[in-house]
Amino acid sequence: MPDTDASQPTHLPVHFVAQAIDEDLASGRFDQVVTRFPPEPNGFLHIGHAKAICIDFGMAQRHGGKTNLRMDDTNPAKEEQAFIDAIQEDVRWLGFDWDALTYASDTFDQLYGWACALIKAGHAYVDDQTAEQIRANRGDLNVAGTASPFRDRPVEESLDLFARMKAGEFEDGSRVLRAKIDMASPNMVLRDPAMYRISHAHHPRTGDTWSIYPMYDWAHGQGDWIEGVTHSLCDLSFEIHRPLYEWFITRLTEIGERPAGVDHGPRQIEFARGNITHLITSKRKLKHLVDGGHVEGWDDPRMPTLSGMRRRGYTPEAIVRFWTEAGVAKRENNIEHAKLENVLRSDLNAKAQRRMAVLDPIKVTITNYPEGQTEVFPAQNNPENEADGTRDVVFGRNLLIERGDYKPNANRKFFRLTEGREVRLRWAYWIKCNEAITDADGNVTELLCTYDPETRGGDNPPPDAEGKVRKVKGTIHWVQAETAVDAQVRLYEHLFEAENPEDVPEGQTFLDHLNPDSVTVVPAKVEPALAQDHPGVPLQFERHAYFVRDAEDSDGTPVFNRTVTLRDTSRKG
RNA sequence: AGGCCUAUGGUGUAAUUGGCAACACUCCAGUUUUUGGUACUGGCAUUUCAGGUUCGAGUCCUGGUGGGCCUGCCA
Numbered sequence: 001m002p003d004t005d006a007s008q009p010t011h012l013p014v015h016f017v018a019q020a021i022d023e024d025l026a027s028g029r030f031d032q033v034v035t036r037f038p039p040e041p042n043g044f045l046h047i048g049h050a051k052a053i054c055i056d057f058g059m060a061q062r063h064g065g066k067t068n069l070r071m072d073d074t075n076p077a078k079e080e081q082a083f084i085d086a087i088q089e090d091v092r093w094l095g096f097d098w099d100a101l102t103y104a105s106d107t108f109d110q111l112y113g114w115a116c117a118l119i120k121a122g123h124a125y126v127d128d129q130t131a132e133q134i135r136a137n138r139g140d141l142n143v144a145g146t147a148s149p150f151r152d153r154p155v156e157e158s159l160d161l162f163a164r165m166k167a168g169e170f171e172d173g174s175r176v177l178r179a180k181i182d183m184a185s186p187n188m189v190l191r192d193p194a195m196y197r198i199s200h201a202h203h204p205r206t207g208d209t210w211s212i213y214p215m216y217d218w219a220h221g222q223g224d225w226i227e228g229v230t231h232s233l234c235d236l237s238f239e240i241h242r243p244l245y246e247w248f249i250t251r252l253t254e255i256g257e258r259p260a261g262v263d264h265g266p267r268q269i270e271f272a273r274g275n276i277t278h279l280i281t282s283k284r285k286l287k288h289l290v291d292g293g294h295v296e297g298w299d300d301p302r303m304p305t306l307s308g309m310r311r312r313g314y315t316p317e318a319i320v321r322f323w324t325e326a327g328v329a330k331r332e333n334n335i336e337h338a339k340l341e342n343v344l345r346s347d348l349n350a351k352a353q354r355r356m357a358v359l360d361p362i363k364v365t366i367t368n369y370p371e372g373q374t375e376v377f378p379a380q381n382n383p384e385n386e387a388d389g390t391r392d393v394v395f396g397r398n399l400l401i402e403r404g405d406y407k408p409n410a411n412r413k414f415f416r417l418t419e420g421r422e423v424r425l426r427w428a429y430w431i432k433c434n435e436a437i438t439d440a441d442g443n444v445t446e447l448l449c450t451y452d453p454e455t456r457g458g459d460n461p462p463p464d465a466e467g468k469v470r471k472v473k474g475t476i477h478w479v480q481a482e483t484a485v486d487a488q489v490r491l492y493e494h495l496f497e498a499e500n501p502e503d504v505p506e507g508q509t510f511l512d513h514l515n516p517d518s519v520t521v522v523p524a525k526v527e528p529a530l531a532q533d534h535p536g537v538p539l540q541f542e543r544h545a546y547f548v549r550d551a552e553d554s555d556g557t558p559v560f561n562r563t564v565t566l567r568d569t570s571r572k573g
Numbered sequence: 574a575g576g577c578c579u580a581u582g583g584u585g586u587a588a589u590u591g592g593c594a595a596c597a598c599u600c601c602a603g604u605u606u607u608u609g610g611u612a613c614u615g616g617c618a619u620u621u622c623a624g625g626u627u628c629g630a631g632u633c634c635u636g637g638u639g640g641g642c643c644u645g646c647c648a
Contacts, residue, residue, distance in 0.1 A: 013587050013596080040648050075647065131646055140644055141575050176646050186576040188644045197646035216648045240577060240643055270578090272641095277584085283648095325597065327586040329579095332641055336584045339598050349611060384611070415609065424607060458607050475607050542608045570609035 015328035017269050021059055021231055030230040030264060033065030037091065037098070038220065040072040041083035041204075044298045044305045045090040047319065048281035051274045054323040055233055057096040068227055069098035073105050074219045076203035084204065090306040094316045100227070104219045105205045107226055111214050112166065114222065114257055115177060115195060119158045121255045124195060125151055126161040127178045134176070137183075138191050144184035145191045151180065165198055168211035172198050177212075181247065189244050193217055221245040222252075224266040226259045232266045235273040236330065242268050274326055275334045277499045279304045285502075285510055294514060295495070301561050302495045302518050312492065313538060313548030313563030318347040334500065341564050348546045348563065352538040353381040353388055356426065356477040357526040357560075359489055359544065361400040363446040363481070366431060369397040374480070377457060379427040391529050395428045398481040400525050402543075405476045406447055408436060415474035417447065424475040426542065430455040477542045484525040488554045489547070491520040491562045524560075531558055538563070 014022075024030045037056040039049060060067040069091060073079050091098070118124040127134065127148045139145035162177055164170065177196040185191055195218040200211050221244075224232045232245075249265035252258060273281075280286060281304055289295045289303070298305050301312035309319070322343045326335055356379075378390035401417070410418035417423055422432040429451040437446040454461040463469050498513040526541075533539060535551040545566055550559040 015586085038648090042648085072648065078647075127646095134646075135644075138644055143644095144574075145644085173646060178646095184574085186574070186643095188576090191644080194646050199646085213646095215646075220648085236578070237642070237648090243577095272579090274585090325585085327597095329586065331579050333585060336599065339585070342598055345610090354608075354610095380607090383606095383608085426607065460607090472607090474609080477608075540608085540610085543610070544608090566608075566610050568609070 012324060013327065015271075016330070017055065017231075017233060017271055017328055018059060018062065020267075020269055021063070024230070024267065025063065029267070032230065033060050033063040034067070034228050034230045035060045035065065035233060036068040036070045036102075036224065036227060036229050038070040038072045038104075038223075039087050040075070040078070041080065041087060042075070042078040043083060043283040043287060044086055044307055046281050046283075046286065046306060047276065047279065047304045047309065048273055050094060050306060050319050051323045051326075052233070052235070053091060053094055053096060054320055055271065055328060057098075058324075059231060059233065065230075066099035067096070068100045068102050068229070070102045070104065070223060070227070072216070072220065072223075073103055073203070073205060074214050074216060075199075076201040076213065077199065079204060081204045086307065093306065093310060094320060102223070102227060103205060104214075104223050105203065107219065107223050108206065108210060108214070110226060110259075111219060111222055114252060115214075115218070116159060116162065117255055117257050118179070118251060119162060119177075120155055121251070122155065122180065123251050124158070124177055124179050125153060126158040126165070127151070127176050127192075128161075128174070131173060134194075138188065139183070141188070147183050148178070148192070151183075151192070162196075165196065165212050166210070168200065170198055172200055174198060179218075179244075179247070181244075187240055187243060189217070189240050190247070193244060217241055217244050218248065221248050221266070221268075224268075225249060225262060228259075228262050229266045230264070232268040234268060234270055236270045237273075238268070239270045242270070270330070271328050272330050272333060274323065275332075276304075276340060277334055277337045278494045278496050278501065279337065280496065280501050280510060282502070288511075289495075292511070294511065301490070302492055310536075311548075311550065312561055313348075313546060314344060315347050315351070315538065318344040321347065337494070344564050345546070345567070348538050348540065350384055352540040352546055353533075354379075354383070354540045354542050355527055355530050355533070356393065356479055357487070357489070357524050357530065357541040357544065357547075358400045358402055358477070358479050358484070359522055359524045359541075360403040361479075361525050362403040362406060362444060364399040364401050364431070364478070365446060365448055366397050366399065366451050367434070367448050368450045371397055373397065375428075377427045393427055393527055393529075394480045394483045395425075396480045396482065399425070399478045400481050400484060401425075401447075401476055401478045403444075405474075406433065406436065406444065408444070416476055417449075417474075422452075422470075422472050424455070424458050424472050425451075425478050426475050427458050428478070429453070429458065430461070430472055479525050479527050481525075483528055485528050485531045486557045487524045487526045487530060488557055488559045489522050489524045489562070490550075490559065491522065493518050493520075526558075526560075530560070533558075540566070 035056045057067045127150045137146045176194045178192045181190045183191050196212045245268050299307035299311050374396040376392045379393045381388035406417040417433045424430050431449040431451045433449050435448040436444045439445050495518045496513045497515045501510045501513045535549045539547050546563040547560040
C-alpha cells in the first residue's frame with residue numbers, strides 16, 4: 001500500500017461511495033469490506049483506470065479490507081497474456097498490492113453448473129435464433145420485444161443443447177444461452193440477455209477446453225460473489241445492469257445455489273468515470289493512435305496510459321493524489337488538465353533535484369576572467385530539501401546561456417541580460433553584459449561580459465561606502481562550454497489541442513484534433529551531473545521544466561523527456 | 574410504453590441532513606525569493622427555472638428545463 005499520509009490530505013470530504021460503505025458496515029449488512037479491480041486484459045491501463053484502482057483499493061484500505069485483482073478474461077478473441085502482465089506491473093507501480101490475483105476464467109466450471117441449474121429452474125433457455133433475429137426481436141426503446149420461438153422449449157431440450165454447445169458441436173454464433181426475464185422490460189438489459197455465446201477461440205489460460213464463453217453480466221456478478229466481494233464498484237455505464245446483476249444472485253439464491261462460505265450477495269455501486277481535458281481515455285481510440293502510427297507506442301510519453309505517463313515522468317504519488325483530490329460523484333465531469341499538472345508539480349517540486357541545462361545556447365565570454373582558469377562551486381540540489389545536498393558545477397571564461405536570456409536594449413521589465421545590465425549566474429558570479437557580437441546577418445553570436453569577483457557563489461556584494469547593497473533582478477542558468485554534455489531533449493505538449501478531443505464537428509474524427517507539434521526534439525548542452533542521473537528519477541531543469549531521463553539514449557547521448565513545465569507567471573518585457 | 578441517472582463559481586468536489594454556501598485548481602492583483610519556480614496574502618457565486626411550506630431552503634413539496642446513459646452473441 002502506498003504511503004498515504006504524505007500524499008492524501010485528511011481534510012478531504014468523504015464521498016458517497018465511502019458513505020454507502022460506512023452505512024453498510026454500521027447497519028450490519030456487511031462486516032468487512034472486500035473489493036476488486038476487474039480489468040479486461042485487452043489493452044493497457046490508462047489514467048481513467050487509475051481512478052477505479054484508487055477507489056477499489058482505497059475503499060478496502062479504509063477499513064482494513066481486501067482487494068482482489070481480477071482479470072476479466074471472458075472474451076478470448078480480444079485478450080492476451082501480454083496485457084495480463086502489463087496490468088499487474090501498472091497496478092503495482094501505482095503503489096497497490098492485491099490480496100489475490102484471480103481470473104474470471106477460474107469460475108468457468110462453477111458458472112456452467114449454475115447455468116444448468118437456472119435452465120432446470122426455467123430461468124434460462126437455449127435460443128437458436130441468429131444474432132440478427134435476436135436484435136430484431138428485442139424491440140426498441142418504445143416497443144416491447146417479441147419472444148423467441150425457442151423461449152418455451154422444454155427444459156430437457158435446452159439442457160441437451162447447452163451441453164452440446166459446450167462440447168463444441170455447433171458453430172460460432174449459431175446459438176446462445178439466454179436468461180428468461182422480461183421481453184417487455186423498459187430496461188433493454190433485461191430483455192432476455194445472453195449468458196453464453198459459442199466461440200472456438202483459443203483462451204490464454206483455458207486453452208481450447210471451452211467452446212462457450214460467459215458474457216460479462218453472467219460472469220462478473222457471480223465472480224464477485226464467489227470471491228466474497230462485498231462492494232462491487234464500477235462506473236455509471238453499468239448502472240442499468242444492476243437489476244440484472246441482482247437478478248442472477250436472487251434466482252440462484254432461490255434455488256439454493258450459492259458459493260461456499262459466502263453469506264450475502266455483493267452490492268454494486270456506480271460512480272462517474274473521470275474525464276480530463278485534452279485527454280482521450282477510450283481504449284479503442286488509444287489503440288487507434290498506436291496502430292495508426294500517430295504515437296510511437298502504448299508507452300509513448302504523450303499517451304495517457306500509465307506506462308506512457310511513467311515514461312513521461314509522472315509519479316504514482318501524483319496520480320493517486322490527483323484522483324483523491326478530484327473526488328467521486330455521479331455527474332458527468334471534465335477535470336481541467338491544469339489540476340493534474342498542479343498536483344504533479346507539487347509532488348515533483350519536493351522530489352526533483354535541480355540541474356542546469358541550456359536548450360538554445362548562445363556563447364558568453366567573461367572577458368575579465370583568465371583564460372584556462374576554472375572554479376568549482378557547490379550548487380544546491382533542491383532548495384525544498386536541504387538533505388539532498390549539493391553538487392559541483394564548473395565555472396570558466398567560456399560559458400553558454402539561454403539565447404532568450406539576452407535581449408538587445410531591453411526595457412526595465414526584462415530582468416535578464418541586456419547591454420549594461422547585471423544578472424546573477426546561479427551559484428557562480430554576477431556578470432554584466434557589455435557588448436553583443438553579431439554576424440553578417442545581424443544574429444547575435446556571442447555576448448561579451450565581465451564578472452564581479454565580489455559576488456562569488458552568486459552572493460550579494462558587500463555594501464558600498466554609504467552602506468547600500470547592490471541588487472540584481474534576475475538569476476539565470478548557464479553551463480561551462482568545455483565541460484557541458486550533449487543531450488537530446490524532448491519537449492512534449494498536449495497530444496490534442498482541443499479541450500474535448502472527442503467532441504468533433506460532423507465529418508471529422510478525434511484524429512483531426514491531433515496537435516502536429518505535440519513533440520519537439522532539440523539538442524541541448526547540459527551540466528555534467530545530468531549524464532550521471534538515472535532514468536526514471538525526477539529532475540528539474542531550472543527555470544524550464546521537470547524532466548526525466550529516458551531509459552534509452554539516442555546515439556550515445558542521454559535523452560530527457562519533459563514531464564511538465566514550470567509555472568510561468570511572468571509577462572516578460 | 575420508454576426507462577434509469579444527474580444538475581452548486583471558469584473546472585472538480587463539500588455543506589454536520591432545514592441554520593452565515595466551504596475546499597482545491599484556474600484566472601486576476603500583490604508580498605517574499607540566489608529558479609519570472611516555491612511559499613504567502615487578497616479578489617472572483619442571485620446553488621438550472623417557476624411556484625410553495627417554513628422564523629429560516631442548496632437541502633423539503635409541486636411543476637418545468639438542461640445534460641448523460643441504454644436496443645453487442647463487447648466489457
